[in-house]
Amino acid sequence: MTKTTTDSENYFKNSALYREFLAEREEILKHKWIESEKLGYDIGFEKALLDWIVRHRASWRTQRHPSQSGRQ
Helix, strand or coil, X not given: CCHXXXXXXXXXXXXXXXXXXXHHHHHHHHHHHHHHHHHCCCCCHHHHHHXXXXXXXXXXXXXXXXXXXXXX
């Protein structure tokens, strides 16, 4: 791996967009676990993702970034 590749990877991993992606992914995985526990079986990532987006994403974003609540 070259220095340029490493620098590019570090830039990507430290970007706000990537950090936001990781935070959302973590919330989706928590949602998947909670809903799977309620139902007694694994609901799968895709179902958890869609359910979380519909039911929780907007309020999660508002809580995470209160100063940007009017922007999307």
